[in-house]
Amino acid sequence: MPVCSYLAYPARGAKKELAKELSALRYCEVTPSENEEILLLVTDTPDEKEEKALQDTLKNIKSLQSLGMTFGHMDE
Amino acid sequence: MNINRRSFIKSMALKSAVAAAAALFPGISFGAWKEADFPSGMIQWKKTPCRFCGTGCGLLAGISGDRAVAVKGDPNCSVNKGLCCVKGYHSIQILYGKDRFKDALVRKNGKLVKVPVQEALDLVADKMKENIKDHGKDSVAIYGSGQWSIADGYTASKLFKGCIGTNNVEANARLCMASAVTGFMTSFGLDEPMGCYDDIDHADVFITWGNNMAEMHPVLFSRMLANRKSKKHVKIIDFATRTTRSSQASDKSILFRPQTDLAVANAICYEIIKNKWVNWNFVKKHVSFHKGKTNIGYGTQDHFKFKDKAETVDLNKYKAFLQDYTPEKVEKISGVSAKDIKYMASLYGAPDKKVTSFWCMGMNQHTRGTWINNLVYNIHLLVGKISTPGNSPFSLTGQPSACGTVREVGTLTHKLPHGVVMKEKDRKMAAKIWNVPVEKIDPKPTYHTVEMFRALDRGDIRFMWIQVTNPMVTMPNLKRYREGAKKDGRFLVVSEIYPTPTSDVADVVLPSALWIEREGFFGNSERRTQHNEQIVPMPGNTMCNTWQLIEVARRLGFKKQFPWSRETYIEDIWNEYTRFHDSPKHRMAPYKVLKARPGVQWPFVNGMETKWRYNPKYDPAAKGDDFDFYGKPDNRAWIWLRPYEPAAESPDSEYPFWLNTGRVLEHWHTGSMTRRVPILHKAVPASYVEINSDDAANLGITNGSRVKITSRRGSIVMIASIDGRGRPPRGMVFVPFFDEKYLINEVTLDAFCPISKQPDYKKCAVKLERA
Ligand code: SF4
Numbered sequence: 001m002p003v004c005s006y007l008a009y010p011a012r013g014a015k016k017e018l019a020k021e022l023s024a025l026r027y028c029e030v031t032p033s034e035n036e037e038i039l040l041l042v043t044d045t046p047d048e049k050e051e052k053a054l055q056d057t058l059k060n061i062k063s064l065q066s067l068g069m070t071f072g073h074m075d076e
Numbered sequence: 077m078n079i080n081r082r083s084f085i086k087s088m089a090l091k092s093a094v095a096a097a098a099a100l101f102p103g104i105s106f107g108a109w110k111e112a113d114f115p116s117g118m119i120q121w122k123k124t125p126c127r128f129c130g131t132g133c134g135l136l137a138g139i140s141g142d143r144a145v146a147v148k149g150d151p152n153c154s155v156n157k158g159l160c161c162v163k164g165y166h167s168i169q170i171l172y173g174k175d176r177f178k179d180a181l182v183r184k185n186g187k188l189v190k191v192p193v194q195e196a197l198d199l200v201a202d203k204m205k206e207n208i209k210d211h212g213k214d215s216v217a218i219y220g221s222g223q224w225s226i227a228d229g230y231t232a233s234k235l236f237k238g239c240i241g242t243n244n245v246e247a248n249a250r251l252c253m254a255s256a257v258t259g260f261m262t263s264f265g266l267d268e269p270m271g272c273y274d275d276i277d278h279a280d281v282f283i284t285w286g287n288n289m290a291e292m293h294p295v296l297f298s299r300m301l302a303n304r305k306s307k308k309h310v311k312i313i314d315f316a317t318r319t320t321r322s323s324q325a326s327d328k329s330i331l332f333r334p335q336t337d338l339a340v341a342n343a344i345c346y347e348i349i350k351n352k353w354v355n356w357n358f359v360k361k362h363v364s365f366h367k368g369k370t371n372i373g374y375g376t377q378d379h380f381k382f383k384d385k386a387e388t389v390d391l392n393k394y395k396a397f398l399q400d401y402t403p404e405k406v407e408k409i410s411g412v413s414a415k416d417i418k419y420m421a422s423l424y425g426a427p428d429k430k431v432t433s434f435w436c437m438g439m440n441q442h443t444r445g446t447w448i449n450n451l452v453y454n455i456h457l458l459v460g461k462i463s464t465p466g467n468s469p470f471s472l473t474g475q476p477s478a479c480g481t482v483r484e485v486g487t488l489t490h491k492l493p494h495g496v497v498m499k500e501k502d503r504k505m506a507a508k509i510w511n512v513p514v515e516k517i518d519p520k521p522t523y524h525t526v527e528m529f530r531a532l533d534r535g536d537i538r539f540m541w542i543q544v545t546n547p548m549v550t551m552p553n554l555k556r557y558r559e560g561a562k563k564d565g566r567f568l569v570v571s572e573i574y575p576t577p578t579s580d581v582a583d584v585v586l587p588s589a590l591w592i593e594r595e596g597f598f599g600n601s602e603r604r605t606q607h608n609e610q611i612v613p614m615p616g617n618t619m620c621n622t623w624q625l626i627e628v629a630r631r632l633g634f635k636k637q638f639p640w641s642r643e644t645y646i647e648d649i650w651n652e653y654t655r656f657h658d659s660p661k662h663r664m665a666p667y668k669v670l671k672a673r674p675g676v677q678w679p680f681v682n683g684m685e686t687k688w689r690y691n692p693k694y695d696p697a698a699k700g701d702d703f704d705f706y707g708k709p710d711n712r713a714w715i716w717l718r719p720y721e722p723a724a725e726s727p728d729s730e731y732p733f734w735l736n737t738g739r740v741l742e743h744w745h746t747g748s749m750t751r752r753v754p755i756l757h758k759a760v761p762a763s764y765v766e767i768n769s770d771d772a773a774n775l776g777i778t779n780g781s782r783v784k785i786t787s788r789r790g791s792i793v794m795i796a797s798i799d800g801r802g803r804p805p806r807g808m809v810f811v812p813f814f815d816e817k818y819l820i821n822e823v824t825l826d827a828f829c830p831i832s833k834q835p836d837y838k839k840c841a842v843k844l845e846r847a
Contacts, residue, residue: 003082004755005089009324031090040093044086055758066801068321068741 002051006067008039014063015039021061027054041067123150123674125598125606126164127591128744130222130473131155131293132600133164134674137592137611144168144592144612153674155273155604161294163744166753170573170590171612173752177572177579177587178616188585193617196584197624200541201631203567203583207539208240214522217244217537221544222252222475222482225596226605227649228543228621229481231638233493235625238510239634243489243497243522244537248545249475249482250525254834255440256471257483259449262368262386262831263457263714265707266661267483270689271432271468272602272677276300278466279432281423282312285337285452286438286838288802290321291741293436293472301325313420315340316438317736317838318766318804330420331805334734334839336410338444339720341451342401344421348458349395353425358460362703364712365394374443374724374827378530382830389717397717409720424455430466431456436474437738441838446831447718454715462713463691463703473601475745480599480606484662485653489528490521493656497521509655511637524833526552526826533560541569543621544588548577549746549816552835553789553826571621576748577816587618594620595646597670603686604677607670622646660697661706723839724827727807731787731841733771734808737820738838740801747814763815764797767844768806772798775844782847785809787840790822793847809844813837 008030010018019039022030027050031040045051058064121136134153138146147168151158180196181188207215218232224247236245260267276282276299289297304310314326315337323329332340348354368384375382403414403421410417424431433456439448453462453469461467473479486493493509495502497519507514523531529551531537540561551557561568561581570582573590592611599605614620619627622645629638640648647667654664657678665676665685677685681696688694690705690713698704705713727733742759743750750756765783767775777783779798784791794811804810811820825840 002755002758003085003089004758005093007093029086029090031093033093040090042086042089042093044082051758065799068801 003042003044006041006043007033008041008067009037009065010039011063011065018061018063021063025054025057119146121148122592122609122611123153124592124608124611125476125600125675126160127167127170127749128163128476129293130475130478130601131295132476132598132602132604132606132675133160133295134606135160135164135167137168139611142613144171150674155600155602155675156295159295159298162742162759163750163756166755169753170749171593173574173749175575175752176615177574177585178618179587180617181582181585183583188582193586193619196586197627198631200569200584200586201628203539204628204632207567211538213240213242214244215537216240216242216539217246217523217528217532218541218543219525219528219545219547220245220247220481220487222247222249222473222478223544224477224481224487225594225622226477226481226485226599226653227596227646228625229485229487230493230649230653231622231625231629232543233485233487234510234637235629235634237492237497237517238506238512239516239629239632239637241516241518243518243520244528245487246489246523246525246528247482247487248525248547248550249478250488250833251441251550251835251837252437252474253440253478253483254488254524254832255442255445255449255829256473258446258829258832259453259471262446262716263450263453264690264705265709268479268603269468269470269601270463271470272687273299274687275432275466275468275470277303278430279303279468280307280310280429280466281431282310283420283423283431283433284312284314284316284322284326285433285435286316287435287472288316288320288322288738289434289472290325292474292739294741296434296472297322297325311423313423315420318802318808318810320802330412330416333409333411334736334808335442335444335723336406336412336720337439337448338451338718339401339406339409340412340417340420341448341455342398342720343403343406343417344424344455345451345458346398346401347403347418347421348425348455349398351421351425353421353427354458355460358703359458362705362712363457363715364710365389365391365715365717367393367717370719371721372830375526375830375833376724376825376827378527378534380527380830384831394715394717397719400719424459424461430464431461432466432468432470434470434472436472438838440471440834441836442834443724443827443829443836443839444718444721445829445834445836447716450716450718453713457713457715463688465688471601476600477598479601479603480597484599484657489524492517493653505656509652526828526833526835529557529560532566533557533563535563535565538565539567539569541571542578543571546576546578546746546748548581549813549819550821551826552821552824552837554819554821554824555790556826571624573618574748574752576746577819586624587616588624589614589618589620593618597650600675602677604675605664605670606675607667609671622649724836725788725825725840727841731843732807733842733844735785735787735823735840735842736804736808736810736838737813737824738810740812740814743812743814745814746816748816751814760812760814763794763812763818763820764800765794766797766800766802766804766810768804768808769798771806771844772796775846777844777846784845784847785811785823785842786845787823787825787842789825792818792820792823794818809842
């Protein structure tokens with residue numbers, strides 16, 4: 001099911017906290033970026049339900065200002 | 077899914093994010109699909125321009141059997157050099173939406189029912205004949221698109237203007253590019269940019285005018301960032317009305333109040349003259365000064381008419397005109413500090429800096445769109461920074477063939493493939509090439525887009541054929557035009573690929589072949605023509621738009637004018653069309669050359685592309701030793717005295733907010749294609765309203781809560797987005813228009829630039845309430 005990658009923009013001054021919060025989530029892999037202001041996030045969820053739940057969780061993370069998708073794959 | 081394949085996909089996902097981050101840019105991935113060659117040698121890669129934006133990236137579509145299965149950026153295409161944005165990467169999936177129209181539909185007893193395509197085409201031709209007989213030739217119209225392939229637009233123009241004899245031909249590029257065209261015509265006498273994307277690699281300074289390139293032209297934005305990364309002194313200035321992803325990645329973000337870009341541009345010119353940054357050699361030799369009418373109105377009434385009149389003036393008059401635009405005075409109008417205005421002027425004025433200005437909808441969708449285009453040219457002309465590598469005032473296009481099909485083929489009411497209907501010489505040329513009597517081509521333009529839909533509402537137009545566009549989402553002041561389209565006695569034909577609010581009101585739906593399911597040509601923002609062959613089969617009973625038009629033309633009795641065979645008609649049309657542009661100023665590449673390359677820039681003369689026009693070093697049509705602005709009768713570029721005038725509707729005590737509308741990276745225009753691509757839909761599943769956090773707090777609105785937006789024309793309830801990817805200043809809200817569930821154009825105003833007739837989607841007054 002869905003594999004996506006994102007640039008994760010932290011809220012002001014909250015990059016460390018964001019890295020911690022994202023790493024603690026299931027199906028999420030966080031990689032530091034050469035560009036020190038942002039983080040790279042790869043998500044890999046097993047099904048639609050989990051994907052939706054993950055999206056809802058991401059929306060509620062205060063230290064996350066926005067996500068910019070760079071890649072997405074979904075098996076039909 | 078097999079674990080290895082899954083880890084491969086994950087590694088690609090990560091690679092694309094790494095590459096995007098390295099370019100500091102959201103939403104782009106660098107050729108990571110290259111490794112997707114891995115599954116077997118079975119994938120065949122075929123070149124095509126991207127289906128979406130006017131950047132015109134070259135793509136390679138990976139084909140396995142009859143199906144397109146992968147996409148990568150074409151490393152041989154100079155536009156994108158192997159890059160691609162998130163829309164491009166997922167573009168092939170637009171072919172395979174579950175609810176694709178694969179059969180013709182005809183409305184019977186209020187319901188659209190399946191019929192054979194030939195029967196639907198018979199009905200279309202019969203209805204056209206009937207209306208022409210009962211109500212005259214100007215009761216039938218075609219409304220097309222900047223996403224029309226060149227052959228579609230050319231065939232439509234030939235049928236309607238040449239054979240039927242009506243100038244009721246318009247295209248949605250009127251809504252996005254008309255001010256760019258009138259800006260070019262009034263300043264230079266010829267349409268389309270003098271420069272090319274190579275300017276991006278040469279410039280030292282980029283100033284973007286109301287242009288969120290990070291989302292709208294992501295690949296070009298990433299080329300800008302790459303230039304800045306390689307040369308430390310390069311600066312990007314984002315001059316805009318709201319803070320966006322482009323602002324975040326720029327060196328400086330300067331916000332101005334809506335409409336006041338007019339005043340700021342004049343203030344920059346004031347400063348350039350005051351500080352003696354004018355390039356007098358250039359100005360004396362190549363520039364003349366002109367004044368037009370003022371207080372020119374907004375076109376909100378039916379039958380609105382306006383014609384500008386140019387008066388030549390001298391430099392002193394121009395200097396006197398600019399006295400109203402000192403940075404201090406303009407600070408009060410625009411909210412931009414005098415210091416920032418002086419800073420921008422100093423960048424344009426610095427003799428050792430090459431400056432490129434970019435703009436798109438922010439300047440074009442403007443009730444003074446022609447004027448603001450003129451004013452930015454004024455800046456470049458005063459300092460002589462034009463038509464050389466890196467010095468470029470650059471108007472970007474939104475759609476993949478707004479230039480190729482609408483501007484070059486001339487699918488607007490006043491235009492012909494070469495010249496305008498008003499000129500006898502141009503009509504004679506068209507009649508000769510089209511094999512029709514010259515009297516057939518009407519010398520009077522009829523309706524521009526807004527007026528065309530008003531005419532449909534009034535009943536002056538009774539039959540309209542809509543191809544490749546979705547006006548029942550995109551027309552401003554939409555309710556009036558939707559109700560008009562549904563009135564008794566109107567007959568609407570819609571050529572489409574998926575159900576939309578426009579096909580919902582159709583009497584006939586013709587199922588269209590899409591993009592690489594047919595052969596075609598696009599023309600991008602930098603005068604580049606791009607060919608694609610038919611790469612995958614047409615599904616079901618779909619038919620190419622060009623062929624639909626040919627079928628109907630033949631039923632109307634124009635077999636002689638449309639004699640082509642189904643095997644070669646696209647090539648035959650190209651060969652006929654290019655006879656219109658057979659001069660060094662606009663010669664197009666031959667079919668064979670276009671077929672072989674990932675795009676060729678015109679003028680294409682003696683086997684060479686022209687990168688910078690009006691400069692004899694690069695342009696074979698230019699004479700003399702430095703510049704030759706051969707588009708104007710005085711061989712000069714024109715500086716215009718254009719004042720600041722307010723917007724058609726500004727916030728007041730009853731409607732205290734500006735409403736600004738636009739696009740998002742992941743969706744293409746009304747979203748009829750991209751909302752059917754699961755991954756893009758997932759990224760931005762619904763539209764929303766961006767509200768400034770202080771305004772939201774005052775109104776008790778929180779992120780995700782429901783907000784009612786009301787204007788004098790209508791209202792809509794949407795979800796609030798606070799401090800999301802875009803942040804409007806206090807007193808403004810922004811709504812993306814890609815989502816047909818939220819028809820924001822029921823709220824917008826149908827005011828337009830009186831010269832270009834392009835509506836202003838960026839400014840009207842609304843109020844907000846918690847819903
Ligand atoms: S930037 Fe435009 S042309 Fe290039 S891939 Fe993206 S949508 Fe397509």
